[in-house]
Amino acid sequence: xxxxxxxxxxxxxxxxxxxxxxxxxxxxxxxxxxAARLASTGSAGANGVLAELGLKVRHYSxxxxxxxxxxxxxxxxxxxxxxxxxxxVSIIDELEHRGAVERRTDPRDRRSKILAPTAAGRSLYGxxxxxxxxSTEESLTGLSVAERDxxxxxxxxxxx
Amino acid sequence: xxxxxxxxxxxxxxxxxxxxxxxxxxxxxxxxxxAARLASTGSAGANGVLAELGLKVRHYSxxxxxxxxxxxxxxxxxxxxxxxxxxxVSIIDELEHRGAVERRTDPRDRRSKILAPTAAGRSLYGxxxxxxxxSTEESLTGLSVAERDxxxxxxxxxxx
Numbered sequence: 590x591x592x593x594x595x596x597x598x599x600x601x602x603x604x605x606x607x608x609x610x611x612x613x614x615x616x617x618x619x620x621x622x623x624a625a626r627l628a629s630t631g632s633a634g635a636n637g638v639l640a641e642l643g644l645k646v647r648h649y650s651x652x653x654x655x656x657x658x659x660x661x662x663x664x665x666x667x668x669x670x671x672x673x674x675x676x677x678v679s680i681i682d683e684l685e686h687r688g689a690v691e692r693r694t695d696p697r698d699r700r701s702k703i704l705a706p707t708a709a710g711r712s713l714y715g716x717x718x719x720x721x722x723x724s725t726e727e728s729l730t731g732l733s734v735a736e737r738d739x740x741x742x743x744x745x746x747x748x749x
Numbered sequence: 750x751x752x753x754x755x756x757x758x759x760x761x762x763x764x765x766x767x768x769x770x771x772x773x774x775x776x777x778x779x780x781x782x783x784a785a786r787l788a789s790t791g792s793a794g795a796n797g798v799l800a801e802l803g804l805k806v807r808h809y810s811x812x813x814x815x816x817x818x819x820x821x822x823x824x825x826x827x828x829x830x831x832x833x834x835x836x837x838v839s840i841i842d843e844l845e846h847r848g849a850v851e852r853r854t855d856p857r858d859r860r861s862k863i864l865a866p867t868a869a870g871r872s873l874y875g876x877x878x879x880x881x882x883x884s885t886e887e888s889l890t891g892l893s894v895a896e897r898d899x900x901x902x903x904x905x906x907x908x909x
Contacts, residue, residue: 611829612909614817615878616810620897621795621885623904625788629831630908631781650776657774669771671789718775725781731906737780740903744783746891747900748790749772 624744631728638720642713643687647672649717651680652706655690656714660703662695689713784904791888798880802873803847807832809877811840812866815850816874820863822855849873 616622632646639649650670654661661669667677681704684690689710695701706714729737776782792806799809810830814821821829827837841864844850849870855861866874889897 608821608825608829610819611814611817611821611825614814614819616813616817617905617909618901619881619885620901620904621788621791621888622810623901623908624784624791626829626831627904627908628781628785628788631784633831635781650782653776654771654774657771657776659770659774661768661771665768665771669768669786671786671793721779725779728781729907732903736903736906739899740907741778741780741783743892743896743900743903744780744787745777746896747889748783748787749777 627728631725634724634728635721638724639717642717642720644713644717646721647676647680648684649714649721651677651704652684652689652710652714652717655684655704655706656711660693660695660705662698662701662703664701666704684710787888791885794884794888795881798884799877802877802880804873804877806881807836807840808844809874809881811837811864812844812849812870812874812877815844815864815866816871820855820865822858822861822863824861826864844870 611617635646635649639645644652647670651666654666654669663674663677663681666672666681667674670677672680681690681692685692688707691705691707692702693705695703729740732740771777795806795809799805804812807830811826814826814829823834823837823841826832826841827834830837832840841850841852845852848867851865851867852862853865855863889900892900
């Protein structure tokens with residue numbers, strides 16, 4: 590029997606197959622643990638589908654913000670994505686190396702750099718977004734549409 | 750003006766102070782991004798308070814499951830916490846080194862090891878849990894009690 594990945598879900602087997610007893614521990618009653626577990630299994634699923642584009646979720650997130658029209662600075666990316674500045678620099682380097690983004694001088698502050706997408710980066714983001722949308726659907730398959738809407742509303746309120 | 754950390758929250762300033770415009774991007778409309786951001790800011794807050802015990806959130810999670818009475822194996826810890834087996838081994842090594850947990854042979858499968866807490870480990874977990882509970886309260890301060898309950902219910906359904 591092959592090991593089941595944490596992101597595979599089917600009717601018969603819950604995704605914590607074999608470890609249901611850990612679902613009754615005090616840790617599993619902590620909301621931030623549950624948010625982290627949802628994020629981790631979701632990221633694993635998204636990383637799986639993004640592999641065909643040679644991307645990981647962290648590249649995807651930076652690329653998405655580069656394509657937002659908001660011209661984020663590296664400092665803003667770091668703060669919004671809750672990643673160290675050094676991690677942001679390395680992700681941008683990788684995206685720049687493959688021609689998906691460009692660093693430009695911030696017209697609001699010439700000491701600062703903003704991130705802008707190239708045409709190829711916009712196209713890459715479009716493809717990646719479709720893959721991530723489908724992967725997210727799978728991650729949330731256990732919730733009704735109304736429950737997804739409510740989870741989204743509450744997560745926005747708590748996370749932003 | 751000192752930089753504001755992502756986990757500091759007060760009445761006047763939302764925790765994404767200065768980057769509200771990124772809250773209107775497509776990325777900020779993705780539920781798994783929001784779950785990841787909540788988990789990351791929550792972890793940063795919990796790591797901050799756990800530092801006084803020399804722990805990080807990942808040690809805390811493993812210690813919590815060790816103290817659950819469920820005698821988790823390393824494989825189960827890896828699956829439940831969505832961490833690589835090598836990461837689990839390293840976290841257990843650190844907890845074992847400080848005398849908080851012990852590896853024991855699994856009576857259900859002699860090739861496998863289960864994790865059990867020491868008396869010191871139980872005491873450490875009690876202290877850590879109090880700190881994490883207070884830190885979680887702060888992370889969720891923007892939600893009403895009813896909203897927290899609903900977020901918890903939906904996260905459990907989606908994450909487990």
